[in-house]
Amino acid sequence: MVGRDLDGAETYRISELAALAGVTKRTVDYYTNLGLLTPARSCSNYRYYDENALKQLIFIVDCKQQRLALSDIKDRLENQFPSSAIDRDEIGNLASEIDYMNQNISGILHRFERLEPEDRDKLKSKLTPEKLAVFQSFMLLLS
8 A cells, every 4th residue: 555745755665665676575674774775754653665765676676686785786876866965055056056047048038039930940959858848847946
């Protein structure tokens, strides 16, 4: 039975997580005790895991199939799934970068609006669908 956290994201009990990744509960416990997986706790003190933990567990299983050592897997996990903890300096740097990007985007949009429709279409074709989607998402985030 998949649950939901306060944000509405799916969460899994240890048995559900193990089944989805094709491992045993004992394996999930082992990786949790090593610090490779970090569960959240419910009010009743039950462990539950989010989608990110499922992705991490599948990543670990893939690495184990490649016969990588757990220390190497831990290093790869840290690179693949960086910690969500961000210090104040990094927040300031990100804010500065967002301000800079916002100014650039505003300038680009202003110049883009002055173009003829056929010139706009030529420029639009330079953006891949993925980059266009990221750009649109970022614009929504800023508004």
